[in-house]
Amino acid sequence: MTPTLRTERLLLDPYTPDDEEDFVALFQDRRVSRWMGEGPTSEAEDRALFRRVFTQVYARDLFAVWAVRRDGVLIGHAEIKPTEATGGHEIIYALAPAAWGAGLGTELAQAVVAHGFDTLGLTEVHATVAAENTASLTLLARIGFVHVRDIQEDDGSTTRVLTLTRRPPNGP
Template sequence: MTTPVLRTARLEFLPYRPEHEDVFVALLRDAEVCRWMGQDRVPEPQLRELFRAILTDVYPQRRFDVWGLWLGDAYVGHAEVKPTGNVDGHELVTALAPGHWGRGLGGEAVRGLLRHAADNLGLTEAYGMVGAGNTASLAMCERLGFRHVRDVVAEDGSVTKLLVIPTRDPGGEGSV
């Protein structure tokens, strides 16, 4: 199955195309985005290589689903549903550009990913990894119904919260 186009009330999830490279690189070079994703800033050439790998390896090999997030004509972030190495399951990944924080787009993106995970991938649950200091994302995850599984402590002592959520509401009446 190829990565589909997804839509929520405000967002369009589009598989990346070559002309999206610069916005992808700018997002993942942003110091605040890197801080809250719990990663160091990656040199631009490596990000460009990563972007090209999405187009030449991830999509053709159907390794996992990855999108650019768009609000109208504006690129606002990145999203993925992929196997996770922390547990046996799939992880939801989102990253929004700082200019779009605090507007409910993160929760909307996660709900769109959950619907895709349930309807298109047949998943019954999904995981998230959130830095312990990322209080805004942790609060969003709590509102959405994620529950804490365990803390993952890195070699440098930093803590990431491993969270899990059913892809459908507990009553099974529909997607989150």
């Protein structure tokens, strides 16, 4: 079950059916979707993805998927899930452009990582980021992620794999 998480300025909670239009708007914004998965998809595909969050992910308790809200408004999306690409759990996050530049991405990523370490008991959390997505690479480096390898994609692009290892309780 996807738990509700709170940060200083954000609420991460499970989607509700009423979130569909905001979800689709976020995923249809090419400034956001260009960095997600295989890139922009059709509105119909995004609506199908939204339905799968309920019929597969939540129904089968596969992994955590959150609507990200600020002041009651859906401004983003987040997940933490096992992936073959990293051989572990990967964080995924996206914010609407209106929320960029205010430190909310850092706050969001830290909350999802903390859930991975503190609730899921992970010792490592990974992220995969397009090499051209300098804003996300900078954010992740700032919170301690380290570049561990590259994946050469079929289209010739490069995806960076980054890892954050949990520090021992009494460690440095």
